[in-house]
Amino acid sequence: MPPRAPADDNPRTTTLEAFADTIVPGEKRYPGDLAVAGAAEGAGAVQAGAIELLEWNATGVTEGLDDYARLLGDHARDYAAEHGLTLDDSLPPFVALTFEHRTALVRRLTAPDHPEKAFWVLLALFSNMAYDSAAHTSTAEAIAAGHPGLLAMGIARPGDDGLWRFPAHSYGRPLARLHPDTTPSGSPA
Amino acid sequence: MTSTERTDVLVVGSGFGGAIAAYHLAAGGARVVVLERGPWLGAQDFEHDFKLGSSYTRAFDFVVGDGMSVLGGNCVGGGSVVYFAAMPRAPRFVFERHGTIGRRMWPASVSRDTLDPWYDRVAESIPVTTQDWNDVTYAGGLWAAACDHSGRTANPVPVAIDNAKCVNCNWMMAGCRFDAKRSLLTNYLPAALAHGAQIRPLHEVQRIERNHDGSYRVHYDLIDEEDYRIRYDGGAIDAKIIVLAAGAGATPVILQRSEATLGAMPHAVGRYFSGNGERLNTAVLNEDRVRDVLGLSRGDGLAYAANQIGKGPTVANWDRLDGSLPEFTRYSLEQLYFPPGLGTILAQVADAAPGESTWFGVKKKEMLRRWQSWLIIFQMIEDANEGVFGPPPAKGNADRVSQQMLGVGRLKYDPAETTLRAWAMADAEVKEILERDGLATVTAWTNEVIGAYTVHPLSSCRIGDDPATSALDDRNELRGHPGIFVTDGSAVPGALTVNPAMTIAALAERAIPGIVRAAQDRGVDVTYGAPAPDGGTSGRRGVADLLPSLTRR
Numbered sequence: 001m002p003p004r005a006p007a008d009d010n011p012r013t014t015t016l017e018a019f020a021d022t023i024v025p026g027e028k029r030y031p032g033d034l035a036v037a038g039a040a041e042g043a044g045a046v047q048a049g050a051i052e053l054l055e056w057n058a059t060g061v062t063e064g065l066d067d068y069a070r071l072l073g074d075h076a077r078d079y080a081a082e083h084g085l086t087l088d089d090s091l092p093p094f095v096a097l098t099f100e101h102r103t104a105l106v107r108r109l110t111a112p113d114h115p116e117k118a119f120w121v122l123l124a125l126f127s128n129m130a131y132d133s134a135a136h137t138s139t140a141e142a143i144a145a146g147h148p149g150l151l152a153m154g155i156a157r158p159g160d161d162g163l164w165r166f167p168a169h170s171y172g173r174p175l176a177r178l179h180p181d182t183t184p185s186g187s188p189a
Numbered sequence: 190m191t192s193t194e195r196t197d198v199l200v201v202g203s204g205f206g207g208a209i210a211a212y213h214l215a216a217g218g219a220r221v222v223v224l225e226r227g228p229w230l231g232a233q234d235f236e237h238d239f240k241l242g243s244s245y246t247r248a249f250d251f252v253v254g255d256g257m258s259v260l261g262g263n264c265v266g267g268g269s270v271v272y273f274a275a276m277p278r279a280p281r282f283v284f285e286r287h288g289t290i291g292r293r294m295w296p297a298s299v300s301r302d303t304l305d306p307w308y309d310r311v312a313e314s315i316p317v318t319t320q321d322w323n324d325v326t327y328a329g330g331l332w333a334a335a336c337d338h339s340g341r342t343a344n345p346v347p348v349a350i351d352n353a354k355c356v357n358c359n360w361m362m363a364g365c366r367f368d369a370k371r372s373l374l375t376n377y378l379p380a381a382l383a384h385g386a387q388i389r390p391l392h393e394v395q396r397i398e399r400n401h402d403g404s405y406r407v408h409y410d411l412i413d414e415e416d417y418r419i420r421y422d423g424g425a426i427d428a429k430i431i432v433l434a435a436g437a438g439a440t441p442v443i444l445q446r447s448e449a450t451l452g453a454m455p456h457a458v459g460r461y462f463s464g465n466g467e468r469l470n471t472a473v474l475n476e477d478r479v480r481d482v483l484g485l486s487r488g489d490g491l492a493y494a495a496n497q498i499g500k501g502p503t504v505a506n507w508d509r510l511d512g513s514l515p516e517f518t519r520y521s522l523e524q525l526y527f528p529p530g531l532g533t534i535l536a537q538v539a540d541a542a543p544g545e546s547t548w549f550g551v552k553k554k555e556m557l558r559r560w561q562s563w564l565i566i567f568q569m570i571e572d573a574n575e576g577v578f579g580p581p582p583a584k585g586n587a588d589r590v591s592q593q594m595l596g597v598g599r600l601k602y603d604p605a606e607t608t609l610r611a612w613a614m615a616d617a618e619v620k621e622i623l624e625r626d627g628l629a630t631v632t633a634w635t636n637e638v639i640g641a642y643t644v645h646p647l648s649s650c651r652i653g654d655d656p657a658t659s660a661l662d663d664r665n666e667l668r669g670h671p672g673i674f675v676t677d678g679s680a681v682p683g684a685l686t687v688n689p690a691m692t693i694a695a696l697a698e699r700a701i702p703g704i705v706r707a708a709q710d711r712g713v714d715v716t717y718g719a720p721a722p723d724g725g726t727s728g729r730r731g732v733a734d735l736l737p738s739l740t741r742r
């Protein structure tokens with residue numbers, strides 16, 4: 001496993017990692033990884049590049065990342081108080097929550113009646129996109145480099161020119177009766 | 190003092206409504222300028238890439254609203270560049286719908302019979318062709334076989350695709366690299382250019398004002414080609430005729446913003462929005478059951494596992510398109526593809542335990558691992574025109590969040606009981622078809638995260654006979670504002686139960702004779718009667734008898 005870079009200790013980064021890991025959970029990157037809870041096998045959104053994507057200003061959320069991390073910390077503290085949890089105060093509050101509590105809190109923040117819902121849904125959307133579409137890198141390069149999300153989903157490799165083509169694409173036989181009222185144009189009547 | 194640029198006809202937006210108007214008016218001899226907010230891309234620009242900033246996000250627009258998000262095109266060619274090119278005609282009963290107004294929503298002059306000649310014109314112009322079972326993809330074939338297995342019918346849908354060129358890459362939403370999709374970049378738009386129309390990309394129209402001589406002045410901003418959040422000073426153009434075709438998510442917003450300089454708008458501007466009753470279901474197939482129950486095999490050991498392969502929707506179930514059924518209970522169920530990113534986030538797991546989320550978390554990740562065995566089914570029900578636009582944002586039709594694609598708009602949509610019931614009926618039917626004999630596990634996309642969503646915005650500035658509930662008369666002219674016409678999806682009165690582009694295009698074709706007449710009345714030297722963009726004339730012959738009623742003064 002790659003050694004832990006000091007920048008990773010930045011509380012903003014670990015808080016956002018913990019959020020992304022709640023959306024698409026992954027296995028811990030190294031023993032003692034605190035941001036990634038280790039709730040699922042295989043790499044999750046964090047290993048897939050969630051922070052890289054969020055830190056790219058093309059997303060429109062980059063300038064808000066300080067706010068995201070701060071608010072997530074505030075919500076985590078309130079949540080902990082409400083549930084009588086004691087948080088390890090050497091950690092950012094959201095990181096200090098267990099995976100189950102992180103999940104419960106993110107569900108609350110993205111629920112239809114939450115006033116900040118749109119704000120959190122956006123963060124969830126980009127966390128998911130890092131995993132299922134690697135929106136921070138070119139798709140062909142991501143696949144060649146073994147991007148964990150695209151590989152886990154079984155996305156086929158493109159041709160040498162970086163384009164996809166599927167010559168075999170059809171069962172090639174009638175598979176149902178046509179609607180009796182179909183018009184010659186192929187449309188419903 | 191610099192004088193303002195002048196033209197005969199100014200077209201806002203270059204999707205179906207804009208391209209069709211631009212072609213016919215230019216071919217008829219008018220000076221035509223088209224302003225399009227998005228970039229001008231061609232086949233070489235269309236990439237197979239999900240990276241932000243690739244053609245997928247440059248050409249695409251995703252506006253989040255309150256209860257309804259709208260997806261559309263943002264480029265020259267509009268939705269036709271990013272769409273799936275399924276082009277069925279709307280069934281006969283659709284034109285008889287009452288919706289919520291207690292009377293026929295469509296003008297008395299429009300029915301399937303009177304629209305068919307216009308559909309024919311579009312079919313010839315694009316062209317739109319039927320598909321056979323060899324064109325049907327694995328996903329479409331699977332849907333057909335499942336429909337058949339449950340005693341239902343299924344149809345290959347007519348399409349605007351040259352199947353000989355199609356490589357089934359399923360990248361249609363990023364624009365077609367192979368020019369197999371017959372977008373407007375391959376027919377009406379090049380023909381409009383050949384007749385002298387000017388198309389100006391990255392020009393976003395903000396508002397319209399009326400000049401003393403009865404002409405109109407259109408104000409636009411220039412948009413940065415990479416970061417659409419950045420805009421530059423634009424300008425204004427005067428025109429005798431305005432054709433608004435910015436799409437149903439944008440046209441009413443331009444009119445709302447123009448109210449101060451144009452005068453009061455008809456009540457129906459920005460109301461009666463329909464999402465075409467859209468909703469998606471995701472089935473995760475059990476590959477063994479697909480083989481054993483349906484007898485399907487790809488010949489390479491796989492039964493299906495082909496979510497990635499194809500060209501959007503190829504097969505639809507139309508058994509519920511039955512005019513004898515009550516309104517709000519009729520719908521079609523169409524196989525579809527939606528790429529990762531937008532196509533996965535709202536899919537729900539079937540077995541979330543208490544405390545787990547249905548749309549994120551461990552089980553969702555497990556569901557993603559089965560992605561190649563997904564089959565997406567698209568419902569188009571009859572909604573109740575619930576959408577209403579709030580006061581317009583400062584610019585455009587949304588506050589842009591990301592450099593491209595993502596913005597926040599003002600549309601509010603609160604689904605009616607009839608809409609919720611129809612979605613529940615359609616959900617139950619998809620489940621019944623695909624869960625039979627253990628074929629699949631089916632769940633609906635959640636409406637709790639971003640509300641409902643649509644790629645088929647309609648009706649926000651609709652035609653009709655009743656001035657209280659329609660913004661346009663039956664020839665697409667904006668009530669109280671002579672010389673302003675609306676020819677895009679906002680003119681369609683309500684949900685169609687099938688994909689709408691064919692109907693949007695046919696209505697736009699039908700509006701042209703009246704627009705030509707209005708232009709003539711304003712002193713423009715223009716005639717009606719251009720052939721199809723490739724010179725074909727059978728469609729023109731087909732509509733000849735209908736012209737007198739559409740050009741009466």
Ligand SMILES: Cc1cc2nc3c(=O)[nH]c(=O)nc-3n(C[C@H](O)[C@H](O)[C@H](O)COP(=O)(O)OP(=O)(O)OC[C@H]3O[C@@H](n4cnc5c(N)ncnc54)[C@H](O)[C@@H]3O)c2cc1C
Nearest residue numbers: 202204205206226267268273274275394436677678688690
């Ligand atoms: C992913 C996807 C798949 C689809 N698949 C199908 C399908 O298979 N079959 C089908 O029938 N339909 C499909 N549709 C829907 C179809 O694309 C639309 O119904 C159709 O394009 C609407 O045509 P229109 O003329 O109303 O507007 P559009 O095609 O949306 O064109 C409007 C244009 O106006 C521009 N514009 C907006 N605001 C401004 C402004 N202020 N100034 C200047 N320009 C502006 C936009 O950038 C756009 O280019 C799909 C849509 C999407 C998004």
